[in-house]
Amino acid sequence: MSTPTVLVYKGSEPLARAAAARVVTRLVEVQAAKGSASVVLTGGGVGTAVLRAVAEGTARSAVDWSRVDFWWGDERFLPTGDPERNETGAREALLDRVPADPARVHAMPAADGPDGDDPERAAERYAAELRRAARPEDHGPVPSFDLCLLGVGPDSHVASLFPGMPALYETERTVVAVRGAPKPPPTRISLTLPAIQAAQQVWVLASGAEKARAVRLALLESGPVQVPAAGARGRSQTAFLLDEEAARFLPRELSRPASP
Numbered sequence: 001m002s003t004p005t006v007l008v009y010k011g012s013e014p015l016a017r018a019a020a021a022r023v024v025t026r027l028v029e030v031q032a033a034k035g036s037a038s039v040v041l042t043g044g045g046v047g048t049a050v051l052r053a054v055a056e057g058t059a060r061s062a063v064d065w066s067r068v069d070f071w072w073g074d075e076r077f078l079p080t081g082d083p084e085r086n087e088t089g090a091r092e093a094l095l096d097r098v099p100a101d102p103a104r105v106h107a108m109p110a111a112d113g114p115d116g117d118d119p120e121r122a123a124e125r126y127a128a129e130l131r132r133a134a135r136p137e138d139h140g141p142v143p144s145f146d147l148c149l150l151g152v153g154p155d156s157h158v159a160s161l162f163p164g165m166p167a168l169y170e171t172e173r174t175v176v177a178v179r180g181a182p183k184p185p186p187t188r189i190s191l192t193l194p195a196i197q198a199a200q201q202v203w204v205l206a207s208g209a210e211k212a213r214a215v216r217l218a219l220l221e222s223g224p225v226q227v228p229a230a231g232a233r234g235r236s237q238t239a240f241l242l243d244e245e246a247a248r249f250l251p252r253e254l255s256r257p258a259s260p
């Protein structure tokens, strides 16, 4: 697993714009190298702002959106179209605004989906979809995603992996149902850390002072059971993209500005 790089931007809007530019660059480079690209999307404030900035940036036309596979790191287990679903936010911010191939938009099942109100079965269904998409060169039950975007909560959760949850000990399953999440809604579906860590690149996005403690813990020697964001690591690259407020508790040597 890779050692995190930290990039600090002046505020939440510069952070979203810079992250969006990096997303476009990453997708273009991967498509140039191997034809298609895969990205894991996140919900949350800054995660959705980044998707909106991608949609609104002129560079978006450099990406062949029909050759991008979209996956999700977690989902709130609610009916299709519910405004609280991460999928709904991602569709409004980006997916409805670019020519994505519907067959490559791999939304997590909804509570009115084929498994009804059964998040465990829905999690198994998503795990099976990931397994089918994995190729021999991925060496595992999920694709080695080209990019995995993650938000982080003030409590240091990533995806829907909250501190102390049994799912944080998971070594086999790639997707789990989450019940009793401390942040509403209580029922969710989430990738596990082994699935996240299969990604080539993992980027953690954090904006605002309420994230500063979680960011510090995630970068300075914490374990992922107590601090799930400490487990957010990619195979070849891990980047923490922060605004100044989210970086305020980092030591000076870690919190250099991304640009002068």
Ligand SMILES: O=C1O[C@H](COP(=O)(O)O)[C@@H](O)[C@H](O)[C@H]1O
Binding pocket: 042, 043, 044, 045, 046, 047, 073, 074, 075, 076, 086, 150, 151, 152, 153, 154, 158, 159, 160, 183
């Ligand atoms: O509930 C969730 O929260 C996190 C962080 O959201 P934020 O609004 O505090 O940035 C998000 O990454 C995750 O996908 C989501 O389900």
